[in-house]
Amino acid sequence: MNSSIVSFLSEMTNFEFTSLHAFIIFGIACFLMVNVSALIGGLGTYAERKISADLQMRQGPNRVGPFGILQFLADGVKLLLKEIIIPTQADKVLFLISPLLCLAGVFATLAVLPISSGLILTDLNIGILYVLGVSSLVGVGIFLGGYSSNSKWSMLGGMRGAAQIISYEVPVTLCIISIVLMAGGLSMTTLVNEQGGLPHQWYILHNPFAFIGFFVFFIGILAESNRAPFDLPEAESELVSGYHTEYSGMAFSFFALAEYIEVFVLCGISATLYLGGYKVPFELGSGELINSTLGGPEFIGKGIGQLLQLGAFFTKTFLLYYVVIWIRWTLPRLRVDQLVSLCWKYLTPISIINLIGIAAWEWIFKGQSIFNLIASLLHSSGGGGH
Numbered sequence: 001m002n003s004s005i006v007s008f009l010s011e012m013t014n015f016e017f018t019s020l021h022a023f024i025i026f027g028i029a030c031f032l033m034v035n036v037s038a039l040i041g042g043l044g045t046y047a048e049r050k051i052s053a054d055l056q057m058r059q060g061p062n063r064v065g066p067f068g069i070l071q072f073l074a075d076g077v078k079l080l081l082k083e084i085i086i087p088t089q090a091d092k093v094l095f096l097i098s099p100l101l102c103l104a105g106v107f108a109t110l111a112v113l114p115i116s117s118g119l120i121l122t123d124l125n126i127g128i129l130y131v132l133g134v135s136s137l138v139g140v141g142i143f144l145g146g147y148s149s150n151s152k153w154s155m156l157g158g159m160r161g162a163a164q165i166i167s168y169e170v171p172v173t174l175c176i177i178s179i180v181l182m183a184g185g186l187s188m189t190t191l192v193n194e195q196g197g198l199p200h201q202w203y204i205l206h207n208p209f210a211f212i213g214f215f216v217f218f219i220g221i222l223a224e225s226n227r228a229p230f231d232l233p234e235a236e237s238e239l240v241s242g243y244h245t246e247y248s249g250m251a252f253s254f255f256a257l258a259e260y261i262e263v264f265v266l267c268g269i270s271a272t273l274y275l276g277g278y279k280v281p282f283e284l285g286s287g288e289l290i291n292s293t294l295g296g297p298e299f300i301g302k303g304i305g306q307l308l309q310l311g312a313f314f315t316k317t318f319l320l321y322y323v324v325i326w327i328r329w330t331l332p333r334l335r336v337d338q339l340v341s342l343c344w345k346y347l348t349p350i351s352i353i354n355l356i357g358i359a360a361w362e363w364i365f366k367g368q369s370i371f372n373l374i375a376s377l378l379h380s381s382g383g384g385g386h
Helices: 005-013 019-055 071-081 092-112 127-134 136-148 152-183 188-193 208-224 249-274 281-286 288-294 298-328 336-364 370-385
Strands: none
Touching (some): 005 019, 019 092, 019 298, 092 127, 092 136, 092 249, 127 152, 136 249, 152 249, 152 336, 208 249, 208 336
16 A cells, blocks of 8 residues: 555554545545645745845835735735626636636645645655646646637637646656656656655765756756746736736636745755755654654654655755745846747756766666765775785
8 A cells, every 4th residue: 555644654653544444534634735826826925026126126015914025915805805707708618717727737746745744645656657647737727718708818828838837748758758867757656765864865865866956957947837937927017927827816816826826836846856855864754763762652753754754845845935036036037938949948958968868877886876986985995005
C-alpha cells in the first residue's frame, strides 16, 4: 500500500484504522489542505501588494485590518457580492466550467505534494507524472475561458496561454526527468528522501548540470503560471485583460485564486525537486534524535519532527514565492516572439544538454555529488601524505 497520512498516523499511534476511519481522515485532510491553500492564495495577493509597494517605495494596503492584512478578505467579499455577467453569445457551459478547471487542476496536485514525511495524501509511485498530467488542466481552463467568451481579445489571450504553457512544459519536463534520473524513482517522497537536510546534499548543488537545471526549471514554471515577465495571456497593454476579460465576480476570482495557489504549489515542487523538500538537518525530522535527547514517548519526538519538517518545507517554499513576486515587479514584460524564442532556442536546448550531462555524470561518478568527490579527493590526498 502507498504511504499516506493514514498509514503514518497508524504507525505513529499503533492503531489499525478501518476503512471508515481512513475515509474520515482523508476527508478532513483534504478539507484542511484545500482551505489552507485557499488562505495562502488569498494572502498571496496581500504579499504581492506589500512587496511591490516596498519595491516601489509605497505603503500598499494599510486600511483594512492591522497593516492592511484583511484587505484580501474585503476583496473576497466584494467579488462574492458582484454579479457574474455572461456575454450573450458566449458558450455558457464552457464559460462557467473554465475557472473551475483551473482550480481543479491546481487542487489535484496537492494530493501528492509532500509537505512532510507524514503529511501527504498519497505517495503515488508515479507521483511526478501525476503532477504533470493534472496540472495541464490549468492550460485547458485558460484556453476554454478565452474561447468560450466570444471575444477576440479573450480568444487571443487564451491562444497565447495555450501556446505558452504547452511550449514551456518541454524544458520543465526535461528538468524533472533529470532529477528523476538522479533519484531513481518517480515518487515525490523518493525525490525528497534521496536528498539530505543540509544545502550541499540538495540536488541543486549535486552537480553543475543540476545547478543550471534549477534556473531553467524556475524560469519554466514562471511561464507555466503566466507570471510576469511571461504574463502574455493577460497583457493589459494589448488584450485589456486577456483570457478573463469577460469574467466578473467569483468567476474572475477563481482564475486569480488558481494563479496564486499554483504559484505556491510550483514553488513547493521546486523545493521538493531541488532544495531538499521537507528535509531537516541532522535527521531531526525523524524524531529519533529528539527522543534520544529529550526522552519521553516516541510519538512526541515524531510530532516535533513533523513540525520541523513543516517549517523547513514552508520556509523554502515561501522564499521562492517571494522571489516570484520580486521578479514580477523587477523585470519588464517580454514580447510574444521573445517568449517563444526563449523557450525553443535557449531553454529547451539547455535542458537537453543538462539531461545528457546528468546522465553522463551519474555513469562516470557513480551518482556521487561534487561535494562527495571533493571530500574523497581531500581524504585520499591527506592519507597519501601520511
